[in-house]
Amino acid sequence: MITDPASRESGFHVDTQCPFCSVQCKIRLTKNIPLPGTQRSTYSVEGIPNAASEGRLCVKGMNAHQHVTSTDRLLQPLVKKDGKLTPASWEEALNRIRDNFLDVSERYGPDAIGLYGGGSLTNEAAYLLGKFARIALGTKYIDYNGRFCMSAAASAGNKTFGIDRGLTCRLSDIPLARCIILAGTNIAECQPTLMPYFTKAKENGAFIIVIDPRVTATAAIADIHLQIKPGTDAALANGMLKVLLSESLLDETFISDRTNGFAGLKQHLAAVDLDEIAEMTGLDKAIIHKAAVTYGQAETGILFTARGVEQQTDGHVAVRNFLNIVLATGKIGKPGCGYGAITGQGNGQxxxxxxxxxxxxxxxxxxxxxxxxxxxxxxxxxxxxxIPRKGVSAYEMMELVHQGAIRSLFVMGSNPVVSNPNADLVEEGLSKIDFLVVADMFLSETARMADVVLPVTAYLENDGTLTNLEGRVLLRETTIAAPGETRHDWSILCELAEMLGKQRYFPFESAEQIFNELRLASRGGLADYYGITYDRLRRDGGVYWPCPSTEENDTNGMLFEQAFAHADGKAIFHPVQSRLPQEIPDEQFPLTMTNGRVLSHYLTGVQTRRSPSLAARSVENFIELHPRTARKYKIEDGEWVEVSSRRGSFSVRSRITDKIREDTLFVPMHWGGVQNVNKATSPELDPNCKMPGFKTSAVSIRPLR
Known part of the structure; x- marks a missing residue:
């Protein structure tokens, strides 16, 4: 809490938490009073001990305050006049939104309005956005950018276990595991404060297996690195299951007592050929065998997946096949065992x-x-x-915008013109939409296209709860005054609801009041928050869900110790076919492009590029390619190249490295404009969870000289 909240010009210190990744590290930020004769304040940052990061901070957390104090902050509403965004009063901005929403709803029906949220919003704002869409506007069209993050793992967990929570175990179980599989996750750059858990596990004798087409900083700690062809993860899991079955490394008692469907999986595996799996994945058969045997023989083990596995058009079933491995070996529901989907966004869970x-x-x-x-x-x-029925996924909403079915769009806490696949179509759709509203801290690529831009408060100024990758609910509080005319996202929704005649459904005057309704609305659901209160969070520092009771928490963070969440208490095996990626390289587009994160940036970079310390580490985008690939296409290190696919093209600077497969290119996802990798990514969606196939786009590359 702040010890001196007098003004933003004076010194203070505040205990808060990082706004970026899903670890949600706790931070103490001190603003020092400027010395006599100086005008510029200085800041001191230190980590606060907590159950997740244990007091560690990464470079993003150390510099998170810089974007909050940036001179680029939006401090008053903007409205478009004569094609130009100009400052306006809140009254004018909100009246424009109300008038448009009422007009569109009357002329075309409420479903002509769409809402697009974000995985960095607090639980309170996310809850209220859903209620606002359905009750204040009556539209079925609401989705959010987390569709591109956790949807494959979430749907797989629900189908397999009956519930989706990022980790079925605790972070503290990692050092107890004797074998750890990291499939498609680069924790060293994406969640770096978690790396000591893995180094501690190695000190305790753990064997680490990394599955990734790149030699990442995470792969550097691996005992086995399976440098897989992008998009063949489900096939690799089939190969490992085949080995586990043939080597009799299954937990027959666990399978019999606590699962359904193994007979079908066993029948499926009888037809799996390990030589075919090796050819499909680009891996040696012997190393697949060794990885499977090592995991199968280990007394304890944890398997993690992330976007490398999940951002594919078969991401749902690929994760389910890795869950087949977990279930077949009985490595779940006990210390040192479990499955974890490494959430990307701060409140992705x-x-x-x-x-x-x-x-x-x-x-x-x-x-x-x-x-x-x-x-x-x-x-x-x-x-x-x-209450309206089901709408469509995030990218499908962008298609409806492009088609003119959605005529007004309200975007809160997201930047869809950069984050969506097939970005040119998205930008074209947003450029011709009747009315676009964006609530953001900065003039993002999407906000620049808006008819109305609403300035919102930052993490240092906005109370609320967030749920980290473990499923631990955390409280972030502050009494720092909002700068300029910025307002909390939830208060904007409440005021708009009042202007739309729905005030009685949105009577909230604080984030805590919203959370108390959320608790009640979640009661009895899979994600039951009823037993969690702000007072309890202040006292305990964090509470795992499900938490149905306001008394002592009846969960220790470990799921499935006695039963799974299906009605019969059993988990479900699901046979998965081995398949090639949705796009196969050909003569015109001979290479496979994948994408991902870098240490110094977050999502589309709207916040981190406003941090001088972070922006200086990664000024521009780049593409990684193997030296032999570079020679083949006559590309020199550091020169600008054009990358093209069937959707579009973008331009970035080359970075030649032997830490990537020869048939694969890698591009970070944090830049917009001509450097936006999503101009070339595929809009094809996973049929189960509507996740786009970001990781396997067939492309060509040429130097720009």
Whole structure:
């Protein structure tokens, strides 16, 4: 908490947490009073001990305050006049939004309005955005950028276990594991404060297996690095399952007592040929065998997946096949064992639980389930038939914008013109939409296209809860005054609801009041927050969900110790076919492009590029390619190249390295404009979870000379 909240010009210190990745490290930020004769304040940053990061901070957390104090902050509303964004009053900006929403709803129906949220919003804002869409506007079209983050793992966890929580175990279980598989996750750059857990595990004798087409900083700690062809993860899991079966490394008792469907998987594996798997994945058969045997023989083990596995058009079933490995060996529900989906965004876990997904109501309830609808309707004080039915996923909303079916769009905490696949189509759609509203801290690439831009508060100024990758709910509080005319995102929604005549459904005057309704709306759902209160979070520092009781928490963070979340208490095996990626390189587009993160940036870089310390580390985008690939296409290190696919093209600087497969290119995802990798990524979606196939785009490359 702040010891001196007098003004933003005086000194203070505040205990907060990092706004970036899913670890949600705790921070003490001190603003020092300027010395006599100077004008510039200085800041001191230190980590606060906590159960997740244990007091560690990475370079992003150390510099997170810089974007908050940036002179680029939006401090008053902007409205478009004569094609130009100009300063306006809140009254004018909100009146424009209200008038447009009422007009569009009357002329075309409420479904002509769309809402697009984000995985960095607090639980309170995410909850309220979902309620605002369905009750204040009556539209079914709401989704969020977390669709591109956790949807494959979330849907796989729900189908396999009956519940989706990022980690089924605790971070403290990692040092207890004797074998750890890291599939498609570069923790050293994406969640660096977690790396000591893995180094501690290695000190304890753990064997680490990394699955990644690149030799990342994470792969550097591996005992086995499976440098796989992008898009063949499901096939690799089949190969490992085949070995586990043939070497009799299965936990037959666990399979019999706690799972269903193994007979079908066993029948499927009988037809799996390890030589074919090796050819498909680009791996040696012997190393697949060694990896599987090592994991199977280990007394304890944890398997992690992230975007490398999940951002594919078969991401859902690829994750399910890795979950088959976990279940087949019985490595779940006990210390040192489990499965973890490494969440990317700060509130990637909580953001997908309470209603900003198109198919979801608070508490991870289904919007198509009549009992779920009836329960939430009662909490909201409406009839269940007043709650719209399921809409579509984030990218499909952009297609509806392009087609003109969605005529007005409200974007909060996201930058879809950069983050979506097939970015040229998205930009074209947003350029011709009737009305675009963006609530953001900065003039992002999407905000520049808006008709109205609303300035919102930053993490240092906005109270609320966030849920980290473990499923631990954390409270972030502050009494720092909002700068300029900025407002909290949730308060903007409440005021708009009042202007739309829906005030009685949005009577909130604080984030805590919203959270108390969220608790009630989630009660009895899969993600049950009912037993969590702000006072409890202040006292305990964090509480795992599910937490149905306001008494002592009845969970220790370990899921599935006795039963899974399906009605019969059993997990479900699911046979998965081995398949090639959705796009196969050909003569015109001979290479496979994948994408990902770098240490110094976050998402589309809207915040981190406003931090001088972070921007200086990665000034521009780049493409990694193997030396032999560079020679083949006559590309020199450091020169600008054009990368093209069937969707479009972008230009970046080359970076030649032997730490990537010869048939693969890698491009970070944090830049827009001509450097936007998503101009070339595929819009094809996973049929189960609507995740785009970001990781396997067939492309060509040429030097720009």
């Amino acid at each position: 909580g953001g997908r639980e309470h209603g900003q997904k198109s198919d979801q109501l608070p508490g991870y309830r289904s919007i198509d389930d009549e009992q779920d609808r009836a329960y939430v309707a009662k909490v909201w004080g409406v009839e269940s038939q007043e």
